[in-house]
Amino acid sequence: MAHELAEARARLLETEVSTVLANHALGIYELAAIHLTADEPNLPEAQLAIDGLAALVDGLEGRLGDGEQTLKDALHQARLAFVQRSTEPAPTDE
Numbered sequence: 001m002a003h004e005l006a007e008a009r010a011r012l013l014e015t016e017v018s019t020v021l022a023n024h025a026l027g028i029y030e031l032a033a034i035h036l037t038a039d040e041p042n043l044p045e046a047q048l049a050i051d052g053l054a055a056l057v058d059g060l061e062g063r064l065g066d067g068e069q070t071l072k073d074a075l076h077q078a079r080l081a082f083v084q085r086s087t088e089p090a091p092t093d094e
Contacts, residue, residue, distance in 0.1 A: 018065035021056060025064075028053045029074045033081070041085045050078045 012020065032049035035042045057064070057071045064071060 016065060018063065018067070021060065022064060022067035022071060025053055025056045025071050026074065028056070029071075029078055032078045036078075036081050036085050043082070043086055046078075046082055046085075050075070050082055053078060 028049050032046050032053065035046035035049065053071075053075050057068075057075045061068070
């Protein structure tokens with residue numbers, strides 16, 4: 001296990017930090033999407049994920065490499081989806 005951990009660390013050292021951050025940011029985007037697309041969306045949890053994504057994207061603007069525009073687009077889409085879901089009428093029990 002120690003050998004595998006050393007190999008993983010070596011691979012990370014060879015990878016640009018902007019690439020690792022972009023991968024994590026996309027995971028945060030997916031987390032927001034999961035909460036937004038649930039049958040009963042969890043808006044507070046989705047908002048926290050979106051805010052976390054914004055902290056990365058906005059806070060590191062100009063430093064996220066080739067994937068920066070993709071991350072900005074993902075943040076924009078998450079924000080739009082949040083507004084859409086938060087303004088939907090509540091389902092009625094029939």
